[in-house]
Amino acid sequence: xxxxxxxxxxxxxxxxxxxxxxxxxxxxxxxxxxxxxxxxxxxxxxxxxxxxxxxxxxxxxxxxxxxxxxxxxxxxxxxxxxxxxxxxxxxxxxxxxxxxxxxxxxxxxxxxxxxxxxxxxxxxxxxxxxxxxxxxxxxxxxxxxxxxxxxxxxxxxxxxxxxxxxxxxxxxxxxxxxxxxxxxxxxxxxxxxxxxxxxxxxxxxxxxxxxxxxxxxxxxxxxxxxxxxxxxxxxxxxxxxxxxxxxxxxxxxxxxxxxxxxxxxxxxxxxxxxxxxxxxxxxxxxxxxxxxxxxxxxxxxxxxxxxxxxxxxxxx
Numbered sequence: 001x002x003x004x005x006x007x008x009x010x011x012x013x014x015x016x017x018x019x020x021x022x023x024x025x026x027x028x029x030x031x032x033x034x035x036x037x038x039x040x041x042x043x044x045x046x047x048x049x050x051x052x053x054x055x056x057x058x059x060x061x062x063x064x065x066x067x068x069x070x071x072x073x074x075x076x077x078x079x080x081x082x083x084x085x086x087x088x089x090x091x092x093x094x095x096x097x098x099x100x101x102x103x104x105x106x107x108x109x110x111x112x113x114x115x116x117x118x119x120x121x122x123x124x125x126x127x128x129x130x131x132x133x134x135x136x137x138x139x140x141x142x143x144x145x146x147x148x149x150x151x152x153x154x155x156x157x158x159x160x161x162x163x164x165x166x167x168x169x170x171x172x173x174x175x176x177x178x179x180x181x182x183x184x185x186x187x188x189x190x191x192x193x194x195x196x197x198x199x200x201x202x203x204x205x206x207x208x209x210x211x212x213x214x215x216x217x218x219x220x221x222x223x224x225x226x227x228x229x230x231x232x233x234x235x236x237x238x239x240x241x242x243x244x245x246x247x248x249x250x251x252x253x254x255x256x257x258x259x260x261x262x263x264x265x266x267x268x269x270x271x272x273x274x275x276x277x278x279x280x281x282x283x284x285x286x287x288x289x290x291x292x293x294x295x296x297x298x299x300x301x302x303x304x305x306x307x308x309x310x311x312x313x314x315x316x
Contacts, residue, residue, distance in 0.1 A: 030056065030120065030142075030191060031215075031237075032089065032111055033075075033296070033309070034053045034056040034057070034073060034091045034093075034109065035051070035052065035053040035071060035073045035091065035093075035292065035294075035309070035311045035313075036073060036281055036283075036292035036293050036294035036309040036310055036311035037051065037053070037253075037263065037281065037283055037292045037294065037311065038053045038056075038057060039279060039281070039294040039296060039309050040251075040253075040263035040264065040265060040279050040280055040281025040282075040283075040292070040293075040294035040295070040309075041231055041251030041252070041253065041263055041264075041265040041279070042249045042250060042251040042264075042265025042266045042267055042279045043057075043249060043251075043265070043267075043279075044219060044231040044232065044233040044249040044250060044251035044265055044267070045057040045058070045219075045231065045233075045251075046058045046174070046187040046188065046189050046217040046218070046219040046233055047176070047185050047186055047187030047219035047220050047221035047231055047233065048061075048185075048187070048219075048221045048229065048231055049061025049064075049174075049176060049187060050064065050065070051065075051069060051071065051095075051290075051313060052069045052070070052071030052093035052094065052095050052105070052107075052313060053071070053093065054095065054105065054124070054126075054136075055093045055095065055105040055106070055107035055122050055124045055138070056091075056093070056107055056109070056122065057189070057217075058136065058174040058175075058176060058187050058188075058189045058217075059105065059124035059125065059126055059136030059137055059138045059172060059173075059174050059189075060126050060134040060135050060136035060174040060175050060176040060187070060189075061126065061134070061136065061174075061176055061187075062095045062096075062097075062103035062104060062105040062124050062125070062126035062136060063097075063101065063102060063103040063126030063127055063128040063134040063135075063136060063176075064103070064126070064128065064134050064176065065095050065097050065103055066097060067097070067288075067315045067316065068094070068095065068096050068097065068315065068316050069093075069094070069095045069313055069314070069315045069316075070093075070094050070313065070314050070316075071091075071092065071093045071094075071095075071311060071312070071313040071314075072090075072091070072092045072311065072312050072313075073089075073090070073091040073092070073309060073310065073311040073312075074088070074089075074090060074309075074310050075088055075089035075090070075091070075111075075307055075308070075309045075310075076088060076307065076308045076309075087112065087113045088111070088113075089109070089110065089111040090109065090110050090111075091107070091108070091109040091110075092107065092108050092109075093105060093106065093107040093108075093122075094106045094107075095124075100128070101127060101128045101129070102125075102126070102127055102128070103124075103125075103126040103127075103128075104123075104124065104125055104126075105122070105123075105124035105125075105126070106122065106123060106124070107120075107121070107122035107124065108120070108121050108122070112145075114147065115146065115147045115149075116144070116145065116146045116147065117144065117145050118142075118143075118144045119142070119143050119144065119145070119167075120140055120141070120142045120143075121140060121141045122138055122139075122140045123138070123139045123140070124136060124137070124138050125137055131178075132177060132178035132179075133175070133176070133177050133178075134175065134176045134177075135173075135174070135175050136173070136174045136175070136176075137171070137172065137173050137174075138170075138171065138172035138173075138174075139169065139170075139171060140169070140170045140171070140172065141167055141168075141169055141170075142167055142168060142169075142170055142196060142198050142212070143165060143166065143167025143168075143198060144165060144166065144167065144198060144199070144210075145164075145165040146161045146162065146163065146164050146165065147162075147163065148162055148163055149161065149162040149163075166198060166199050166210070167198050168196035168197055168198045168210075168212075169194075169196060170192050170193075170194060170196040170212065171192070171193045171194045171196075172189060172190065172191050172192070172193065173189065173190050173193060174187065174188065174189035174190075175187065175188050175189075183222050183223040183224065184220060184221070184222050185220070185221045185222075185223075186218075186219070186220055186221075187217075187218070187219050187220075187221070188216070188217065188218045188219070189216070189217045190214065190215075190216055191214065191215040191216070191217070192212045192213060192214050192215060193214060195211060195212060195213060195214055195240070196211075196212055197210050197211045197212070198210040198212060213237065213238035213239065213240065213241055214238070214239045214240050215235065215236060215237050215238070215239065216235070216236045216239055217233055217234070217235050217236075218233065218234050219231060219232060219233030219234070219249075220232050220233075227254060227255040228252070228253065228254040228255065229252060229253045229254075230250075230251075230252045231249075231250070231251045231252065231265075232248070232249065232250050232251075233248070233249040233250075233251075234246065234247075234248055234249075235247050235248075235249060235267070247267045247268060248267055248268055249265065249266070249267035250265060250266065250267065251263070251264070251265030251266075251279075252264060252265065253283070259284055259285045259286060260282070260283070260284055261282065261283035261284070261285075262281075262282060263279075263280065263281045263282070263283065263294070264278075264279060264280045264281070265279045265280075266278055266279055277296055277297060277298045278296070278297055279294065279295065279296050280294070280295050281293050281294035281295060281309075288314060288315045288316060289312075289313070289314055290311075290312070290313040290314075290315070291310075291311070291312060292309075292310070292311040292312075292313070293308070293309065293310055293311075294308075294309040294311075295307070295308060295309070296309065
């Protein structure tokens with residue numbers, strides 16, 4: 001059918017024109033992105049959540065998976081490292097359906113270098129009370145770790161974060177609904193419902209230095225003829241604070257030929273002087289094996305070469 005393909009290409013064109021959130025708006029590891037497919041869609045994934053990335057974007061999605069999935073993502077970040085220290089991101093997830101109504105997922109992500117890192121360990125549980133409705137919850141442990149930092153060469157004073165680590169337990173809740181309108185699915189997620197503080201008592205005099213704000217995502221996904229997808233999402237950061245910002249994210253993918261997908265996405269931050277990012281990628285499926293690539297570049301950091309994201313997934 002030509003019509004779905006034409007609509008899919010149009011959706012990708014719109015997505016490519018979108019701008020993404022400024023780098024300074026990232027609050028914690030969950031806002032960096034996970035798999036290559038979801039990142040290529042501009043992280044507009046709360047209403048899609050149909051693969052292992054559901055663990056990170058919407059735990060309700062693990063209840064709708066029909067097969068087990070193991071997924072690994074390696075990310076080459078903007079910079080080569082910190083004084084030779086390798087800098088990168090690693091993401092792994094496993095989703096397992098338990099009958100027709102229940103699903104469970106495990107996830108782990110790490111971003112940083114040999115000297116310092118941010119980490120997150122996730123346990124997702126999704127339940128489908130009806131054929132079209134799923135709800136889910138994430139219990140997660142978010143923590144950071146810093147290695148040995150040399151003393152100040154002038155004063156000889158030790159760095160207060162040297163050889164320190166700390167973390168906290170967080171909670172996310174999500175919902176997915178297959179609407180009566182053909183091909184349209186709605187999704188929503190509240191992230192950091194309990195606003196965990198991952199650095200309490202770790203930084204002298206700054207007890208709130210590691211407090212993670214509550215974020216919200218609400219989105220729509222429209223599947224076109226089984227070969228294309230359009231996703232749109234509103235994201236609000238720091239709902240309970242004084243400096244909440246919001247953005248509108250658009251993403252799309254279409255199948256060029258059997259097994260080969262083209263993707264693009266981006267978003268616009270609703271505040272003055274907000275810079276943006278562009279996202280694009282490719283995917284290839286062969287039987288139960290899936291390879292994905294995503295490229296992300298911030299438009300206000302022209303001296304970088306962007307971030308390259310590679311994912312491998314196996315469904316069984």
